[in-house]
Amino acid sequence: MSTSNRLVVEKTIKLYVGGRFIRSESGRVDRVRSSFSTNEIYVSRASRKDFRDAMEIARKAQAGWAGRTGYNRGQILYRLAEMIESRASAFPGETDRTQIAVDRAVHHAGWSDKISALLSTLNPVAAAYVNYSMIRPVGVVVAVPNPAEGLVGMVEAACAAAVMGNAVIVLVPSDQGELAAGLAEALATCDMPAGVVNVMTTDVPALLEWVNRHDDLDALYLVEGAVDDDAITEAQRQAARVMRRVVVVGSADQAAPPLTLQRLAEVKTVWMSS
Incomplete structure (x- = not known):
């Protein structure tokens, strides 16, 4: 059967929010050239309302994620590495970066049940009390990786926030839509609870202006080069x-060192009678 007159099925990259692949509520898309072929693709552009909805979803998901053991969070991040590895062929020309992204997810998975012991302390107190300082998640984080770092930057930002027990919304420019879709597909199949890691393609500088005005957001994780000074x-x-x-x-x-990861957490001090 001849395929010369076959109608090409054009791909539309969707947002990944709350464990589902969704279109922007505005219906807006950006038409960009594929990173891996000569074709053009459509990429959903997240709106202000999409971000507000994602914030509500992430807020609801964060407590359950923080309540899991560090060991369990590490298992899920390791599973994310497995899923990215299994999809390496989906990123032609990105083999080396894909391998680095896999290694980065494994790196953070290894810290998941150890970072609390490293950053928590027993404080010396000259009284009949025992004083502990323990870390806890900061809450919901919006991460803006540097587009020039591709999949590695996205995985690093997502894992650094998630390993500390936070929920995260990763903002990705539309021309990185295929890489974002690859990460989203790995997240959807790695047992990551819905809403913990969300990936949104958009006009990042424009949406960031509204992100700054969202009072319920707990932290911004900005990578140098992602936006201007x-x-x-x-x-x-x-x-x-x-x-x-x-x-x-x-x-x-x-990879983010422990002192950087500490900035994605808060310190809780507990006094106990000795």
Whole structure:
């Protein structure tokens, strides 16, 4: 049968929110050139309402995720690495970066049941009390990876926030839609609870202006190069208004060290009678 006149089925990349693949409520899409072929594809563009809906979903999912043991969170992050590995062929020309992304998910999975012991302390107190400092998740984090770092940047940002017990919304520019879809498909099949890690393609600088004004957001995780210096300054200014944490990190070439992960957590101090 001849395929010369076959109608091409054009692909539309959807948002991944709450464990489901959804279109933007606005119906808007961006037409971009595929990263892996000469074809053009459609990529859903997340709107302000999409972000507000994602925030509600992430907020509801965060407590359950934080309530899991570190060991269980590590199992799920390791399963994410397995799923990315199994989909390596979906990223032609990205073999090396895909392998690094897999290794990065495994790295954070290994920290999941150890980071609390490293960052928590028994504080010396000269009284008949025992004083502990323990870490707990900061809450809901919006992560903005550097598009130049591709899948590695997305995986690093998502795993760094999630390993600390946070729910995370990863914002990705539309021209990185295929990489975002690959990550979303891996998340959908790795036992990650719905709403813990959400991936949204959008016009990142434009949406970030509205993210800054969402008072229920707990932290912003910004990678240098993802947005310009003026956008970072504005994010910090808006964060001061509601005591929101802004974590600015360098390149994703190296995994976030424990002291960076600590910035994605809060410290709870407990006093107990000895």
